[in-house]
Amino acid sequence: MAPAGQSCESWLTQADARVYQRDFQRQPITVMEGYGQDTELAGCAVPCKMVGGGPGQPAEGTPLYDAHFGPAAGAAPGTGLSVVRNMESMSNYPGLAVERARYDGYDIVMTTRLDSDVPASYLSWAEYLVMKPLVPKEADVVAFISNCGAKSFRLQALEALSANFTVHSYGRCLHNVDTRDPKADVLRRYKFTLAFENSQELDYITEKYIQALEAGSVPIVIGATNIADYEVAPNSMLVLESMEDIPAVAARMQQLLRNKTAYDEMLAWKEIGPQDKFLALLDLSVVHSSCSLCIQLATRIRTAEEAAQQLQRQPPCSCRRAPGGAVVHHLLVRERGRFESRDVFLDGGNLTVAGLHAAINQAFGRAGQVPIWQSHRPDFKGGAREIGKFNTLIKLRIYRVYQVGQTQRAALYGEASLDTDLKVAGIVSGNPCAKLEVVFV
Structure with a gap:
């Protein structure tokens, strides 16, 4: 029970209060990037500094850095936890897999995977105006594919769909049209965009998908094996998981080209907004991944202090x-x-x-x-x-x-x-x- 004259809420607020040794205002989270200029992350929820230079001399009794980008092996003393950050696919870079990175000695993993410690996503409110208004469509299908040796089946899919539709291919693969206009402007003119990734794996979503959403062009997707988790709204995309899906997707595209009402329904989210699960993903981008890393580090520091305090006093x-x-x-x-x-x-x-x-x-x-x-x-x-x-x-x-x-x-x-x-x-x-x-x- 709370002392006489004091509510439980008031008493618990005082009794459970913590006093921390590390004051982040005086001693910000510091991460060694090892390149570029020193940068203080303005607006981050915890004071944070990214240091471009190499390691210096640690302050007395404390490490100079809380973390550094690079492996733990061979790291200089005082450089803190080791961090791996990369937004490439794990099919092309197997060492980025969370389990593999842990085995290789990394303390914190930052990749496109949502099960990494600090997800680093291509999705962004700041870079892409997802709610950009629709414009009249001038043609049917567009593709920008330039890596013709990708591990996914996207080149075969491009060839198969080109046999059924007039596909304007601006990339090096099956190139048949040129433009000097920005890609974002080009995509808006088309009813469908081939958002074909170079790899098919969990959470691997790049700019290809969100550029189609921004343009108001229905995406035909090859990519993340869990792409349904990233659907901006129900009935807003078509998915190719393998070449076996080509006939069904092509038939659906033909139906949509003939039925304007059905096609417009796939873009109805442009008026009412994305569904909640997409907002929850896109909102991750409002905090830069470097700031999220600093929050992760500060949280670990606080948790360690609290564990030590609880050995002496349990609130x-x-x-x-x-x-x-x-x-x-x-x-x-x-x-x-x-x-x-x-x-x-x-x-x-x-x-x-x-x-x-x-x-x-x-x-x-x-x-x-x-x-x-x-x-x-x-x-x-x-x-x-x-x-x-x-x-x-x-x-x-x-x-x-x-x-x-x-x-x-x-x-x-x-x-x-x-x-x-x-x-x-x-x-x-x-x-x-x-x-x-x-x-x-």
């Missing part, structure tokens, strides 16, 4: 309102992309998904929380608008809640999401002062 983390009364659980919840947490209090008699969401919304709403993506997204309801002109306060809507430290694959698509009452009760009851992360859409 209460829960409080009974009165003898025989309800128990209040203290949770620490942060929005994905941010570092600091907010105090959230959950009644022990309501350890449910609805109860957790209500408690989070109450705590974040009272604090006037602005979603991290608010200044990055266009306005869907008012039609396509340029990034950065969106100032209307958005009502918070929870998409996922999960424990801090989970990968985005586990959080968005796996068992880490606290999406059942049983999971909520288990995490809250079994983890004093549970640290959670929330994704708002």
